[in-house]
Amino acid sequence: xxxxxxxxxxxxxxxxxxxxxxxxxxxxxxxxxxxxxxxxxxxxxxxxxxxxxxxxxxxxxxxxxxxxxxxxxxxxxxxxxxxxxxxxxxxxxxxxxxxxxxxxxxxxxxxxxxxxxxxxxxxxxxxxxxxxxxxxxxxxxxxxxxxxxxxxxxxxxxxxxxxxxxxxxxxxxxxxxxxxxxxxxxxxxxxxxxxxxxxxxxxxxxxxxxxxxxxxxxxxxxxxxxxxxxxxxxxxxxxxxxxxxxxxxxxxxxxxxxxxxxxxxxxxxxxxxxxxxxxxxxxxxxxxxxxxxxxxxxxxxxxxxxxxxxxxxxxxxxxxxxxxxxxxxxxxxxxxxxxxxxxxxxxxxxxx
Numbered sequence: 117x118x119x120x121x122x123x124x125x126x127x128x129x130x131x132x133x134x135x136x137x138x139x140x141x142x143x144x145x146x147x148x149x150x151x152x153x154x155x156x157x158x159x160x161x162x163x164x165x166x167x168x169x170x171x172x173x174x175x176x177x178x179x180x181x182x183x184x185x186x187x188x189x190x191x192x193x194x195x196x197x198x199x200x201x202x203x204x205x206x207x208x209x210x211x212x213x214x215x216x217x218x219x220x221x222x223x224x225x226x227x228x229x230x231x232x233x234x235x236x237x238x239x240x241x242x243x244x245x246x247x248x249x250x251x252x253x254x255x256x257x258x259x260x261x262x263x264x265x266x267x268x269x270x271x272x273x274x275x276x277x278x279x280x281x282x283x284x285x286x287x288x289x290x291x292x293x294x295x296x297x298x299x300x301x302x303x304x305x306x307x308x309x310x311x312x313x314x315x316x317x318x319x320x321x322x323x324x325x326x327x328x329x330x331x332x333x334x335x336x337x338x339x340x341x342x343x344x345x346x347x348x349x350x351x352x353x354x355x356x357x358x359x360x361x362x363x364x365x366x367x368x369x370x371x372x373x374x375x376x377x378x379x380x381x382x383x384x385x386x387x388x389x390x391x392x393x394x395x396x397x398x399x400x401x402x403x404x405x406x407x408x409x410x411x412x413x414x415x416x417x418x419x420x421x422x423x424x425x426x427x428x429x430x431x432x433x434x435x436x437x438x439x440x441x442x443x444x445x446x447x448x449x450x451x452x453x454x455x456x457x458x459x460x461x462x463x464x465x466x467x468x
Contacts (some may be wrong), residue, residue: 140413140422140433141462148183148456150174155452156439157201157301159208161224166442166450166458169198169210175220177229178456186230191216199298200248200258209235209248209276211258213298217243219258221276236270236279243268246296247303250276251311257329259304259313261295267313271329288334293318293344297363300400300440302350310356312383316347316363322383337386339363340374350401354409357382360427362398362414369397369418378427389427395419400440407446415441415451 155170161177169175173195176185188196196212203209208224210232211217219236222229245260245268254275260268266284295317296303305312313323320341324333340346345366353359357380364375372393377386397416404411414421420434438453451457 139431139463140411140424142434143460143462145457145459146181148178150185150455154439154454155456156199156299157210158440158442158450158452158456159201159203160442160444160450161203161208163444165224166456167201167203167208167210167224168452168456169201171195171197173197175201175210175229175232177224178458184229188218188220188232191218200245200301202248202250202256202258204250204256204276205253207276209256211236211245211248213244213246213260215239215241215243217245217260219248219270219279235276238268238270238281244295244298246298247301247313249304249306249311251306251309251328255328257304257306257311259296262290265289267296267315267323269313269329282329287332288323290315291319291321294321297347297349297366297399299349302352302400302402302440303348305351305353305359307353307356310353310382312351312353312359314348314351314361314363316341316349317344318342320347320363322348322351322361322386324383335384335386337361338374338377338388339386340365340371343367349397349399350414352402352412353383354403358409359383360401360403360412361386362395362401364397366397369416372396376427390423390430394430394432395421400438402441402443405443405446413441413449415439417453420451 153170157169159167165179167177173188198210200211211219216239220232221235222232240263242263248258250256256272258270266287269282270279272279320339322335348361349363351361359379362376398414399416401414412423415438417437419432421430423430438451441451443449
């Protein structure tokens, strides 16, 4: 009798062990299509509302499954293109990339979303802003390519009403050929007062501040670099110590070498993961909420990828092509590219 009990317990433990891994599957989705619009910047305001900003001066929101869109008139004879968007709890902000770079502020809860307020404007031949985020309701940051010998970093401390550019004397110097990629509005990761900025090109590094951008350090990474379109395209941190960077070579998207790395010490050092394995080029990576940093999702024009072991192994769960995405919760996320899609996920046990 005791032998039979022990055998049964042993078989149960084996079954639990074998079904411990999880397979993420798409269960359903809602698609929103647009004509002549490319979207690389989205922001989740609440469970029922997504804001987006894209090409041709267009911006808008999807609220309760209905699309409301507006656009900025041409400036200096050309359309503005937006790659950055952020929400601080009260206002939505979207920032254009090129000269002139213009930062707009808008009340995201009003019926009328036309006539946003200009809160920052920068004119320079080299100006190009890549990403924006907020620490809290008052403090925010945006970053872009260098116009001098440092990254362009602008900060707000008054809820986005005013923004000031950080002088180069207060930032680490940039290397020749080092810049950033406006691929998904995820060049910036924030956890409490900590902020990490990522670069690419001839040099691919981590710029880190522990005090909301008031002082900075810079760290090297093993991510592929050395060419104009190589480097880190996206970063996320689960907490103040554990983070992930992904990217690759935009001109060789199926090249898997040195495209992803993790840190366990806040970005000071990085180690390659899943080297020479899928995925290759990635434009956006995010930790899945409430996963204790174990589950990660990543997207690009190569598809949607999922890892349940902190990035050691990946599975492509969809061939759908997107630039960026944001989680609503652990089971739902918004994806954007040439269209916007709201996707629901389900986890199924898989036998090892």
